[in-house]
Amino acid sequence: MQYIPNILFLILLAAGIGYFTMNIRKVIRNIKLGTDFDASDRKGERWGNVVRIAMGQSKMVKRPISGLLHIIVYVGFIIINIEVLEIIIDGILGTHRIFAPLGAMYDVLIATFEILAFLVLVGVIVFWTRRNIQKIKRFWNPEMKGWPKNDANYILYFEMVLMVLFLTMNGADLQLQNLGSAHYTKAGMFPISGLLAPIFENFSEATLIFIERTAWWLHIIGILIFLNYLYFSKHLHIMLAFPNVYFGRVEPKGKFKNNEAVTNEVKLMMDPSADPYAAPAEGAEAPAKFGASDVMDLNQIQLLNAYTCTECGRCTSECPANITGKKLSPRKIMMDTRDRLEEVGKNIDTNGEFKPDGKQLLDDYITREELWACTSCNACVEACPVSIDPLSIIMEMRQYLVMEQSAAPNELNVTMTNIENNGAPWPFNQMDRLNWKNEV
Amino acid sequence: MSETIKVPTMAEYMAEGKQPEVLFWVGCAGSFDDRAKKITKAFVKLLNNAKVDFAVLGTEESCTGDPAKRAGNEFLFQMQAMGNIEVMNAYEVKKIVTACPHCFNTIKNEYPELGGNYEVMHHTQFLKSLLSEGRLKVEGGKFKGKRITFHDPCYLGRANGEYEAPRELLQKLEVELVEMKRCKTRGLCCGAGGAQMFKEPEPGNKDINIERTEEALETKPEIIAAGCPFCNTMLTDGVKGKDKEADVTVMDIAEMIANASDL
Ligand code: SF4
Ligand code: SF4
Numbered sequence: 001m002q003y004i005p006n007i008l009f010l011i012l013l014a015a016g017i018g019y020f021t022m023n024i025r026k027v028i029r030n031i032k033l034g035t036d037f038d039a040s041d042r043k044g045e046r047w048g049n050v051v052r053i054a055m056g057q058s059k060m061v062k063r064p065i066s067g068l069l070h071i072i073v074y075v076g077f078i079i080i081n082i083e084v085l086e087i088i089i090d091g092i093l094g095t096h097r098i099f100a101p102l103g104a105m106y107d108v109l110i111a112t113f114e115i116l117a118f119l120v121l122v123g124v125i126v127f128w129t130r131r132n133i134q135k136i137k138r139f140w141n142p143e144m145k146g147w148p149k150n151d152a153n154y155i156l157y158f159e160m161v162l163m164v165l166f167l168t169m170n171g172a173d174l175q176l177q178n179l180g181s182a183h184y185t186k187a188g189m190f191p192i193s194g195l196l197a198p199i200f201e202n203f204s205e206a207t208l209i210f211i212e213r214t215a216w217w218l219h220i221i222g223i224l225i226f227l228n229y230l231y232f233s234k235h236l237h238i239m240l241a242f243p244n245v246y247f248g249r250v251e252p253k254g255k256f257k258n259n260e261a262v263t264n265e266v267k268l269m270m271d272p273s274a275d276p277y278a279a280p281a282e283g284a285e286a287p288a289k290f291g292a293s294d295v296m297d298l299n300q301i302q303l304l305n306a307y308t309c310t311e312c313g314r315c316t317s318e319c320p321a322n323i324t325g326k327k328l329s330p331r332k333i334m335m336d337t338r339d340r341l342e343e344v345g346k347n348i349d350t351n352g353e354f355k356p357d358g359k360q361l362l363d364d365y366i367t368r369e370e371l372w373a374c375t376s377c378n379a380c381v382e383a384c385p386v387s388i389d390p391l392s393i394i395m396e397m398r399q400y401l402v403m404e405q406s407a408a409p410n411e412l413n414v415t416m417t418n419i420e421n422n423g424a425p426w427p428f429n430q431m432d433r434l435n436w437k438n439e440v
Numbered sequence: 441m442s443e444t445i446k447v448p449t450m451a452e453y454m455a456e457g458k459q460p461e462v463l464f465w466v467g468c469a470g471s472f473d474d475r476a477k478k479i480t481k482a483f484v485k486l487l488n489n490a491k492v493d494f495a496v497l498g499t500e501e502s503c504t505g506d507p508a509k510r511a512g513n514e515f516l517f518q519m520q521a522m523g524n525i526e527v528m529n530a531y532e533v534k535k536i537v538t539a540c541p542h543c544f545n546t547i548k549n550e551y552p553e554l555g556g557n558y559e560v561m562h563h564t565q566f567l568k569s570l571l572s573e574g575r576l577k578v579e580g581g582k583f584k585g586k587r588i589t590f591h592d593p594c595y596l597g598r599a600n601g602e603y604e605a606p607r608e609l610l611q612k613l614e615v616e617l618v619e620m621k622r623c624k625t626r627g628l629c630c631g632a633g634g635a636q637m638f639k640e641p642e643p644g645n646k647d648i649n650i651e652r653t654e655e656a657l658e659t660k661p662e663i664i665a666a667g668c669p670f671c672n673t674m675l676t677d678g679v680k681g682k683d684k685e686a687d688v689t690v691m692d693i694a695e696m697i698a699n700a701s702d703l
Contacts, residue, residue, distance in 0.1 A: 062626075251549070252545075252548075252549055252599060252600050252601065253598055253599045253600075254545040254549055254595050254598075254599025254600050255545075255549035255550060255599075256509060256510075256549075256550065258514075258518065258550060258553050258554065259514045259518075262514045262515055262518050263518055263553075263554065265515070266515065266518040266519055266522060267522070269519075270519070270522055270523075290514065291512065291514075318622075318626065318628075320628055320629040320631060320648045320651070320652075321642070321644070321648070323628075323648075323651060324641075324644045324645060324646040324647065324648050324650075324651050325643075325644035325645030325646060326641070326642045326643070326644040327642065327643075328642070369642050369643075372639075372642055373641070373642040373644075374634050375594070375629045375631060375632070375633040375634040375636050375648065376510050376594075376633045376634030376635075377594040377598070377629035377633050377634070378594060378598040378599055379594075379598065379626070379628070379629065381598075382598050382625050382626070383626075395510070395512065397512075398510075398511065398512030399512040399513075399514055400512075401512055402511060402512035402513045403512065403513065403514060403515060408511060408512065408513070409639050409640075411638055411639040411640065412511045412635055412638060412639050414638075415507060415508075415511070415635065415638040415639075416507075416508055416511065416513050416516055419503045419505070419507065419508050419516060419520065420516060420519075423468075423501075423502030423503050423520070424468040424471070424472060424502075424503050425468055425503060425507050425637075425638055426468070426472055426473075428471075428472045430499055430502060431499050432472075432499075433466070433471045433472075433498060433499050433501055434447070434449070434471070434496065434498040434499060436466075436470075436471060436472075436477040436480055436481065437445065437447045439477065
């Protein structure tokens, strides 16, 4: 009978990690629905970006207040995980504070965890205030209605509860240590939960043990639930931000990809000796379509981008189109891409393979009006703290509209006809191109 | 200002069996737009003044394809690109300078994969190098002490990471440079990029150029300095829209330098 808690713990742990793994495999499967990409170049620079942008949060601190708070929560989160390691070992072995023999080192560790837990708690409360009381504009754009808004708050509640449980557990533990309770070896330093002593002073040993155990169990169960919550949430970025930054663009931002399929066709058209009826050269096969109208047409990095988006809205708040009241919001482009990708994923879960559902990313999620409002200014790409590129999706969807559907706005059709006929976007004759030289 | 300018073409150079030091890519705006033509001429004066051995393609130049590509017409873009590359490769062009950040970006970044490999410079970068080589002299002159703000073109700044060359030139003019709230990496677009120049904006509550002009006007400048013919048009329209054209002018940095030394 004495092993029941250990067994229970193991079952919980296995279930928590198992379900999480299953969902992560779905994420990977969905990302692989995208087209291949090549990111084998410039490895040094890519790792440098991971260190600076992902680990060092260099883009986050461009906005100093939220940047600093985010660093506290992020560092706190990572370091407090060492404590979770102890909790897991204790849970499996039925021990209590197995790292206690570290002595002075253990004191320092626990004290650090406590201070960080307190700072995280403060940080998270400020975050909540910024979202809900101060109502910072970027958290209140139309695409943030409903689930995205709740999601953001749930994450904050989760973190608040976890930190409170952690400190409560320690506070009760300290009191038990002082009482000389059997199982509770004297270990650790408790600068924050020690302050809770007046609350626990008059509790009996049994009550204290009950509080300590309850907080301990709820804390670890909470962590496992939170882990599994990630998959459904924008909080997935805490894992995906790292690979995403690695795969983020290293070329100058102005360099847009040249569509290779088009290159082959254009070369064929421009080569007077080419035989239009010849079999296409190997690898030169025309693609099913030009540009993107659904998530499967995007590449795997773009799909990884969608899962990584933190919905922070830094992109949207810098977007000239959005600032001036247009429908376009680069954050929404990423959220729509993820939503559609999830929908396609569920379709595959039910049918074994993707069964056309009469929907696509274009029109059903992202409207043409949004796509045509973009100035390709790269402000969104520059602003994104996790190296997401909403602009590339916009451009590929425009390609689909123009090359597959001839559905450009009329003025642009005129512009393009001019370029084709006169070599300039305006109706001037190419032969007049040097006339300025003689004009006064 | 009546002094004639020398604008040789690549064909003329070729006929003499010579190669110029640099090809000046004029661009569509620089060739046809009335406002931008003034920038072109100012820049040519500077080139003449610094005795730069340059040539233009003249009637052999065609749109780089930037607006087509950004409008989604990759076919048209690549047709344009390959046509231009064919011409430039035939002339064995090595180095290009242009006063248009869009042409600059496209030729520099998107032409290499299509077979066009050149050293490409924006005119502010080129002028900076002329300055440091001592071939061009820039003095404060008229602009000394004037309050001036600089609008970063997206395709020079964010797209290619060049924020300093235009500012260094302004420094040389001894102006009082006042930055807008959103500048450099956070500079706000003028509203022309991505082929927006050629269409009406989507419905919203303001035009982008007005938003940007208002921000520029907040710095109380005498001149808004630009480095792109399209930004120039957008901001000029914005200043007109705000009824400020009597107090504030929009000028390209090349025009300012040419003007400062009364070329
Ligand atoms: S590139 Fe397009 S979507 Fe991104 S900020 Fe600029 S206008 Fe907005
Ligand atoms: S794309 Fe980047 S900047 Fe925009 S909301 Fe997502 S994480 Fe934030």
